[in-house]
Amino acid sequence: MDYAKILNDEEIKEIHESSLWILENVGIKVRNEEAREIFVKAGCKLQDDGLTVKFPVSLVESQIKNFVPKFTFRGRNPDYDITLPDDRPCVVTGSSAPDIVDPGTGERRRSTSTDIANISFLINELKGYDVFSISTLAADAPEGQFSISRFYPALKNCEKPVRSNTPSLKELLDILELGEIIAGGKEAYRERPIINHHYCPVISPLTMDVDSTSCVIYLVREGLPVYGTIVPNAGISGPMTLAGTVAIGNAEFLALATLFQIIRPGTPLIYAVLSTAADMRTGAYIPGAIETAILQIAHTQMAMFYNVPSGGYIGLTNSHVNDSQSGYETGMNTTAALMGGADLFNMGGLLGSLMVFDFAKAVIDNEIALMLKRLARGIKVNKETLALDLIAEVGPGGSFMDSMHTLQHMKDQVLFTEVSERDMFQIWEKKGKTDAATKALAIAKKILSKENPVGLSEDIDKRLRERFKGLVEGKAGWCY
């Protein structure tokens, strides 16, 4: 596919130069001391406030030369490894919601480590997903085990790459130990680091925090996979005009990427600037709005300019239920981003912006993901697919229904959906008039009522429990 473009080459250059101007003249307030030292040592100028650093254009430009074009997510099972942009689109769950819609009661409640185990199993089974970004927090986490109570049930129940972050470096080190035990040792882990890290070290506008920045510095130094997610919001943390917010988000990406490249030249990157615009009638955060797609496409064009993979949170919905809005917001934004060339889509399973996970939504989003992948495959044109001999044989007024060619291609041409209703009204009525969410929830229940075949070995589980006393159970199975 040749991707759609909303910026021309001149505009891309203008945004690039605006970002360099911002870094040189406005700078970044770097609250993390270590990062500040790294920047200053590389030639940035520390301002009188002792926090803000300004970037010489030459420094940023020289680091851009170190960018590499690929990023790989690794899973417990290497068959699920996925490299951007080669294997695009890479579909990922939305992550870190505090709540879940309890599938038994239909009511919202705090999510637990058992919910994470179940979601992890589900995502491993649903073919549309490539990466499991841990969908929720775990309210039942024992003290001091906030992060491990999320990563353990996730890694235990899913062979696909697992992605998330931690609130501190201390918890990151625990998570890495968890990964090493699962991988069978430190060396084995370094060869195939199966935990995929992302952090939000940049707080828009133009600020770098303490803890997340410590984590990324550590990971980049160690050569472990990490990328930064940057989320300016036009009208609040960026200018209301989308071009200005793209320029500020792009500047923030360049600042973070510069940090990565100074520490370890050639560190893989994802351009994950996920700008949104605010609805200033109320100041509402509106990731489901169509402006999110517009911003994503512009950022993707900037990423192509720097020759790095792009994408991230695209396809969220503001709706709190599985209504039409939840469908068109997720569907339109992801489709636009796909056709604009984005590689990564954190799009699965969340309602109410980022606040609540819903099993039905996760299954619906899997179907949307499969539709996106079908769209990305497009049309193959050759002698077999043009089928001129067949057209001549069938002739005017004939039917292709019973030809062998139709039988041979019925599966490779058309996606056989599971959630989408295709029956005529009368048949659908007789079958009980189920809507998409009802069918989706039934699919989730069916999957989670089986035994999960991909659990950890007893030996590994034992060693983990010895190392992390009081670890949550993390066992998957329909329990609602």
Add this chain to the structure above:
Amino acid sequence: MDYAKILNDEEIKEIHESSLWILENVGIKVRNEEAREIFVKAGCKLQDDGLTVKFPVSLVESQIKNFVPKFTFRGRNPDYDITLPDDRPCVVTGSSAPDIVDPGTGERRRSTSTDIANISFLINELKGYDVFSISTLAADAPEGQFSISRFYPALKNCEKPVRSNTPSLKELLDILELGEIIAGGKEAYRERPIINHHYCPVISPLTMDVDSTSCVIYLVREGLPVYGTIVPNAGISGPMTLAGTVAIGNAEFLALATLFQIIRPGTPLIYAVLSTAADMRTGAYIPGAIETAILQIAHTQMAMFYNVPSGGYIGLTNSHVNDSQSGYETGMNTTAALMGGADLFNMGGLLGSLMVFDFAKAVIDNEIALMLKRLARGIKVNKETLALDLIAEVGPGGSFMDSMHTLQHMKDQVLFTEVSERDMFQIWEKKGKTDAATKALAIAKKILSKENPVGLSEDIDKRLRERFKGLVEGKAGWCY
């Protein structure tokens, strides 16, 4: 916007040549005698069956040279005239459903002329729509007034361009008389023909029918606006492989366009080949499937190759209710087609493929249409929108919320939606937990509870009733 492409130049040429091959070697079965004579007189070869004509490549190629790049829809109010491709995207309702979801009972029933009056009023008021294609049939039509019972309430309640067709030439002539009386005479009508015709004279594969073909021949001869809609279905009336169905649909377009151009060189065209693919598990017609978008983009690329506007039925859903499926199917297919460069979108108001009109769906699709139009506008990059001075003024860690620049641009940057929920969960819960369809139906009711300001004058109404005895009332107003 630079549009996305799924065919490269070589593939476009290959499909073009395949279509010419089909027309030359397989031909079109032309059941309409007059059309047959026109084709034969122009150099086509009639086959032994006395129906099938084969097209010399030179004939088709010479007619392609007569194609013109624009098509205009005209409305009662010239402010609503819309020209393709200049004014793209042109959003149109889906049309000719037999049924309606009664907004009072929520049940399906046959639609009536009063329903058409109400839908017409609603579409005139909703800013996302550009053309009203008459959404339903009229089950209460008096004998002999099947078409006029649809066109009269439509034209009476809507100043935007009205589009539909008739089952016969006799009814077409009635409709033209209706248009002339409304326009204030035959000459005034010829200057501004406010009825926009489309017909389906081609029945795939490769057949031209009797009645619709008569109508288009008449309209083209008279220089009145008309275009043909062509709907091959991969696996049934076209090859299962999408490339073959594009080739057959493209051949059918070229045959029909050749007929138009022979009759009147330079007749405006719309390339409205609306291919779908069948789900061969059941043979189901699946216009909501993502393959519809893939086919639409390929056809749009063919239309660009011939330099004519493109589009038509894109954005239908197979769902029977306003669930998530109805949102993602309409949203994904229209977004993909928009980014592939289609100009025309018959997307509004229908559920269950083409079977039933729903007021809530029409209002939801209006919001989707406005989102598409926002997406098409993209990003403006200039000094004002990059806002570098403002970024410097706000500085790292500041807020853009209270700046004058934000106030000035909050409306031109972000679409202020009406259906899409944007409140936080707690507020939404307090307000009654309404989903998109509930809000949309309330919007429809609010609009239709007002007086329609755009009715016909008493004088015109009187003359129409004198000419067409027993004409339906066609008065709009919420009556459910």
